[in-house]
C-alpha cells in the first residue's frame with residue numbers, strides 16, 4: 339500500500355489494477371526509440387519494454403484530513419462488461435477490502451469527488467442492490483463537475499451516442515443524483531477549509547483538479563487525467579488520445595505543471611505508475627518529474 343503524509347493529510351493509494359495496456363507508439367505517436375532509450379533509467383515501472391506497452395495504474399486516492407475521509411476518483415468497478423477495453427473487462431478486484439485496510443469502510447466515507455466523468459473514475463460510485471444501482475458510500479456527498487454532467491447527459495440522451503461512457507453515466511452518476519447525494523459544481527470553487535476545486539478542461543469538458551491545503555504552507559494537488567504518464571511531464575504536448583478538446587488539454591497540462599513547479603505541491607495523478615505520487619520541477623522552459 340502506498341501511503342503519503344502531506345502536512346496534516348494522509349493520502350493513500352487504493353489500487354484497482356496496474357497493468358501494461360497501450361502500445362507506447364500508438365498512444366504517443368511522437369515517441370521514438372531514441373526517446374525511450376534516453377529515459378530508460380526511470381521508465382521500467384511505467385513501461386514494459388518486452389511488449390512495448392505503457393503501464394497504467396487505475397486507483398483511487400483516499401484523503402484523510404482533520405478526521406474526514408474523502409475518496410477521490412472511483413476506478414472502473416467490478417463485474418462490468420468492457421469488450422472495448424479487455425484489460426478492464428469483468429473485473430473482480432477486492433477494492434473495498436483494500437479501502438477498508440487503508441482505514442475507511444464505505445459508510446465512513448464523508449465525500450466522494452470525481453475529477454471527471456469518464457468510466458474509469460466512476461465505477462465504485464454505486465453498487466447493485468436488489469437489481470438497482472445505489473450509492474456505495476451511503477453517508478457521502480458526491481462532488482461532480484456540472485460541465486461534465488451536462489455534457490455526458492447530452493451524450494447519454496442522444497440515440498446516436500448513448501450509452502455515455504459504456505453505461506457508467508446511467509449506472510454510476512444518475513443514481514447518485516437521483517438519490518439527492520450529488521453536488522454539481524462549477525469551478526473555481528472553494529469546497530471547504532482545505533479543498534479548492536479548479537477547472538482543468540480538455541481531457542473532458544469539465545475536468546477538475548483538487549488542491550489541498552494541508553497546513554503550514556504544505557500543499558497537494560490531485561490531478562486526475564491532466565496527464566496519464568510521466569513521459570508527458572517531459573513532453574507536455576503529448577496528449578492521451580481521448581480528449582474533448584486536444585488543444586485545451588495541452589494548455590491545462592502546462593498550466594497545472596507550472597503551478598506544481600512554482601508551489602512545490604505534491605502531485606497525485608490518476609494513472610501514473612509506481613511510486614504513484616511525487617513532484618514536478620521546472621527544467622529551463624520545460625519540466626521534469628521527481629517521483
Ligand SMILES: [Zn+2]
Nearest residue numbers: 456458563608
Ligand atoms: Zn482515467
